[in-house]
Amino acid sequence: MATRGNQDSVDKVDVVVIGGGIIGMATAWNLAKRNKRVKLFEKGRVAGEQSSRNWGSIRSQRRPPAEFPLMLESVRIWETLESELNADLDWRQEGHIRLCYDDKLLEWADTWVPIGREHGLDTRVLAPSECRKLLPHYSAKGLLGALYTSTDGCAEPKKVMTALARSASQFSAQIIEHCAVLEILTKNGMASGVISEQGETRADAIIVCGGVWTSRLLKPLGVHHPSLWVRASAARTEPLNIDLRKLVSWGQCAFRQRPDKSLTLAVAEHGCHDVMLDSFRYGASYLNLAWQNRGLFRFSLGKPLSDDLKGRFEDFAREENRMLDPVPDHAALERARKSFAIEYPDAQSLHLTRSWAGWIDYMPDGIPVLGESSNISGLFIGAGFSGGGFGMGPISGKILSDLVCDGQTPHPIQQLDPSRFQV
Template identity: 50%
Template structure:
């Protein structure tokens, strides 16, 4: 197979699927290649939060426009993705969280967000089955929302296909071809795809695809775990809550509970390659950062992760200890549910950057290579506007946003 496209998008998560959708909508001949199945990794394994609350100020202009996309997404795609605009709440239990919540309020006012600080009584009114005895209030943004991660990226990919995009699952991108100072194609396990534009939306695999080009993407794989309960006899109004743990009630009454506070990093070779860049982040979060030495290190030493056909879909082991602790904490907040039993649990790897901000850019060299990666655990909600932004850079040659804070030059002295 040797086909030609205007653009090849590598990575079938929320960013890759939305990029392909907006490129196809603009009339571009686009191929979306994914080494496993579309929406197989972190884009289907996250909390489902779509939020402005708590974001870095540089992301908020994009996120406000992304909320507009989410509000109309089901009508536009013609599919149900369980979109609910019922709010994001961060419960306050201690002085530190109160100070962080209060520190966000000037940012909220600057951008005209609906965010406000709630009293414990207001929290209890919004969460009728919640036990507020230890609660000191909450940070609440009623215009934030949530959607189902297992549905969203797949819906965008199907919509892209209806617009003419070629979707290639179980097709690993092996390398990026360049001619002089520009890209010219992607070598895949099913043949070469000639093109003048390549988009890397490949999540945790991004650094490995860029390395042969001499380009550094200093990210680490951070493992996040989520468990799903049976139907619980409570009403949370389907909003996303982050309290003693993080949780979201689904439309069917089940609750997804996440291990929220602890970052779990499986040590690999990249841990030592990029570890120094993460020292400031580690110092700020040393109480919540945990390390694991096990199979991922062995696989890294054996270069398994450098072969994109070896791990079609990363499916790491959930942190069962953390999930059990999260269930206990959930029961502290909702004692009426009794004991928690998980129907299922899963984990995923987050492409985490040292400053927790993504890379969104057109690289200066090689020409024609675009990167949208490093979403650092909050990429699901902002994913559609990131995809549209990359499409705008390709189709219009510019973006409506200031992308300077998202340039990779910030890590390389540029």
């Protein structure tokens, strides 16, 4: 499927995509379907970072308004993706439920319903008795109600990424793993190519989908992309001998039951910001977001990375950064396991079999950056998905491919414009 970068040469393609996560891969797939010659560079393994580590939730519920129309379109793509990719993705469309244990959350759910409906979502507030019908093994102790959106779904991230990469390759996209892009080249204010560990590749368009690394790639070009890293943890359980509805549930913990009956489990609304040099650089622009989410995340000392102000790129090439593998928050996952056992008393003795973590790239306004740079024509960015990029992957790839092939997209992306952070 993918090749390993090892030769020194200058080559020419139509489009270079940087990053083999869901955004880059969905973009390469869409471009290759439109007969563009595409080369995707991945510094480590395809889906080695966020895109294989996420919970697999495909959620329109509680999205920021700017993401709504895009997410609805993404769900439409998800509905036919298995047949289009000719692959089993464990896609289930059995809804998303947010259980509410306090009046404030229930009030918030009530106010959210008309917003969702206005955008065509089948979303409603359920009484505790209705929740019990959807989740028969659930204790419902202290439950006041729940926000339920029936059209939301879930899929297995690794299966999705394997199928997308296979299909992109079948449409002749070149996927080069273990090959970092070290520099983006420009000529007369236009993107003209990249220098990778393999040498120089010229292209008419460069698409940066580098997840948490994006700001480092863009900085030497004067493109301000103030993303910060938030570490999120998840765990897998042993198979549970009760059959839960295949929805994604957020209560005291968040979970999704997989087809083999094991669960992907996490603490709902919990993240850890690992403080780095960027935290001081960009921190002020996050004060609003931090205030809105106060109490939902904590701080710890982050990964030491080189000072990219000088335009150095050794971070990409260092072996430990080929595929970021942060330490999971074991204490938080144990709390999630205990909460699950309270909510589902039949699962008292459920054990965690493995745990992992991933760094999420957050933007100050919590919404992604999707579009062409206003500084450099032919430079496109798809990054900063702030914890919701798996669900948004299919539509984002379509939009970036529209922009390259047609110079425009029918989807509303004005609020996601990269220039909104330009100083």
